[in-house]
Amino acid sequence: MVQTVRYYGTGHRKDAIARVWLTPGSGDIMVNERDADSYLGRATLMRLIRQPFEAVNLVGRFNVIARCKGGGLSGQAGAIRHGVARALLEVDPELRGTLRKLGYLTRDPRVKERKKYGHKRARRGFQFSKR
Numbered sequence: 001m002v003q004t005v006r007y008y009g010t011g012h013r014k015d016a017i018a019r020v021w022l023t024p025g026s027g028d029i030m031v032n033e034r035d036a037d038s039y040l041g042r043a044t045l046m047r048l049i050r051q052p053f054e055a056v057n058l059v060g061r062f063n064v065i066a067r068c069k070g071g072g073l074s075g076q077a078g079a080i081r082h083g084v085a086r087a088l089l090e091v092d093p094e095l096r097g098t099l100r101k102l103g104y105l106t107r108d109p110r111v112k113e114r115k116k117y118g119h120k121r122a123r124r125g126f127q128f129s130k131r
Helices: 036-040 043-055 073-091 093-101
Strands: 007-013 016-024 029-031 062-069
Touching: 007 073, 016 073, 029 036, 036 043, 036 073, 043 073, 043 093, 062 073, 073 093
Parallel strands: 029 062
Antiparallel strands: 007 016, 016 062
């Protein structure tokens, strides 16, 4: 049995978590067992996923297999980008400087703020009427 090389990276953004595997291939991107174009639906999100490859000139060299859960499509795309960047470090640790400088290795810490009591949402108060 022939063992294929797989590189793994976990990505996070907002409430989304992506487990990403890179395998040598032609540049196909699969998200939750579907083609990424049909899953994400927007070209800007596809561009987001490809950014780490473009930064290190490895476009079309690896297939991406991602399993996402939580959050929305935009958060999942950001999580996949984070996971791809981390997996590329397993391919070549020398890429760390380039990826770090562009911010692809930094986990975006922004998450939804919790709702406070006495408020309708996190900061919005209830509507006030004098009468």
